[in-house]
Amino acid sequence: MIDYKLTFETYxxxxxxxxxxxxxxxxxSNYIHxxxxxxxxxxxxxxxxxxxxxxxxxxxxxxxxxxxxxxxDIAPLIIAHIKLDEGGFxxxxxxxxxxxxxxxxxxxxxxxxxxGREVKKDIISGVNGAIPIFQLL
Ligand SMILES: [Zn+2]
Numbered sequence: 001m002i003d004y005k006l007t008f009e010t011y012x013x014x015x016x017x018x019x020x021x022x023x024x025x026x027x028x029s030n031y032i033h034x035x036x037x038x039x040x041x042x043x044x045x046x047x048x049x050x051x052x053x054x055x056x057x058x059x060x061x062x063x064x065x066x067x068x069x070x071x072x073d074i075a076p077l078i079i080a081h082i083k084l085d086e087g088g089f090x091x092x093x094x095x096x097x098x099x100x101x102x103x104x105x106x107x108x109x110x111x112x113x114x115x116g117r118e119v120k121k122d123i124i125s126g127v128n129g130a131i132p133i134f135q136l137l
Contacts, residue, residue, distance in 0.1 A: 004037060005023060005035070005037075005047050005048070005049055006021055006022075006023060006035040006049050008127070008129070009127075011035060012128065012129050012130045014051075015116035015130035015131075015132050016115075016116040016117075016118060016130045017116070018054070018113060018114065018115045018116060019051050019054070020033070020051065020052040020054050020084070020090060020113060020132065021035070021049055021050070021051055021052070022034075022035055022049075022050060022051075022052050022084075022086070022088060023035050023036070023039075023047040023048065023049060023050065024047065024048050024050045025039035025041065025042060025044055025046065025047055026044070026046040026047065026048060027039065027042050027044035027046055028041050028042040028044065030042070030087065031050070031052070031084070031086040031087035031088055032047065032087070032088055033052060033084055033086075033087070033088030033089065033090060034088065034089075034090070052084050052085075052086050052088075053085060053086070054112055054113035055084075055085050055110065055111065055112045055113075055137065056082040056083050056084040056085050056089075056090070056110070056111060057082065057083050057085075057108060057109065057110055057111070058080045058081070058082055058094070058106050058107055058108060058109050058111060059080075059081045059082060059083045059089065059107070060080070060081045060107060061078050061079065061080040061081065061094065061102065061106055061107070062078070062079055063076055063077070063078055063099045063102050064076060064077050064078075064079055064099075065099070069120075070118075070119050070120050070121075071093075071117075071131075074093070075099075076099035076100070077093055077094075077095075077099055078093070078094040078097055078099055078102050078106075079091055079092070079093060079094070080092055080093075080094045080106070080111070080134060082111055082134065090132060091131070091132075092111075092113065092131060092132040092133060092134045093117065093131055093132070093133045093134065094106070094111065094134050094135070094136075095114070095133045095134065095135055096135040096136060097136070109136055109137075110136070110137040111134040111135060111136055111137060112134065112135060112137050113132050113133065113134050114133050114134065114135050115132075115133045116130040116131065116132050116133060117130060117131050117133055118130055119131055
């Protein structure tokens with residue numbers, strides 16, 4: 001039996017506090033985000049919880065116009081796929097750009113996490129989750 005190093009509850013609580021937690025492999029030094037039970041590079045389970053610095057680069061994005069109930073109040077909005085500086089990726093709400101102003105110029109721009117928004121009854125886990133909020137640097 002493999003234990004989860006980083007539980008969903010701990011991860012979510014930290015996102016709401018503006019911190020991105022992930023894992024670092026003690027065998028190959030790979031930074032892992034989203035968190036997993038094993039290192040995707042070397043398959044080791046010898047992982048430590050670390051705090052990512054919260055900065056990264058927009059890899060791609062989408063504009064959400066028909067939003068799920070927990071973000072209807074802020075739709076339309078931009079959800080970005082962000083390559084974290086340490087490695088790995090995260091999905092987050094890009095909050096300082098109007099959805100109608102989104103263009104391909106956003107790709108490659110540097111961003112920083114500024115906080116988290118609670119997601120009531122996450123559809124995957126059935127419990128409350130969080131989505132990180134980013135702004136351009
Ligand atoms: Zn590894």
